[in-house]
Amino acid sequence: MNHQIIKHIVMWNVRGDTPEEKRNAALFLKDQFEGLKGRIPGLQRIEVGLDTSGVDYACDVVLYTEFDTQEALDAYATHPEHLRVKGELGDMRIARHQVDYPLSQCQVEVATAEQR
Numbered sequence: 001m002n003h004q005i006i007k008h009i010v011m012w013n014v015r016g017d018t019p020e021e022k023r024n025a026a027l028f029l030k031d032q033f034e035g036l037k038g039r040i041p042g043l044q045r046i047e048v049g050l051d052t053s054g055v056d057y058a059c060d061v062v063l064y065t066e067f068d069t070q071e072a073l074d075a076y077a078t079h080p081e082h083l084r085v086k087g088e089l090g091d092m093r094i095a096r097h098q099v100d101y102p103l104s105q106c107q108v109e110v111a112t113a114e115q116r
Contacts, residue, residue, distance in 0.1 A: 005044070005103040006067045008076075011059035013095040025092045026050050026060045032085045033063055039081045042072025059097065066103075073100065 014029060016022030030048040037046050045066040051058045067073040076082055 003069055006070050006073045007099075007101055007103060007106075008063075008065045008067060008073055009099045010063040011097045012061045012063075012093045014060045015092050015094050022060060023050075029061050029089060029092065032088055036081055036085060040072075040076050040079055042068040043076060044068060059095070070102075 012029065014022055014025040016025050027050070030050060033048045034046065036043065043065060045064070047064040049062045049064070051060055051062075067076065
């Protein structure tokens with residue numbers, strides 16, 4: 001079994017005729033996914049953020065998760081709690097973008113104060 005942390009990031013645009021409807025849909029989506037915390041084996045971290053940039057090309061919501069292994073991420077796709085959330089959200093998501101990658105692909109460099 002591959003024991004490498006996998007990052008799973010999904011971004012959505014949500015349905016809504018007014019800014020208030022879109023915000024309510026985004027908050028509902030956020031609440032539903034945050035409810036998965038502690039319910040999915042191998043899911044180590046989950047964050048759900050709402051866009052504050054307001055730019056026309058931004059997505060409305062981002063889901064950031066970390067899984068213990070690729071196998072844990074694969075199992076998440078068919079986990080009953082995840083499927084329940086997907087069902088509750090129905091067609092409120094009108095666009096979806098996803099990226100999965102292993103932590104080993106990340107090179108983090110921290111600039112010192114002198115480099116800034």
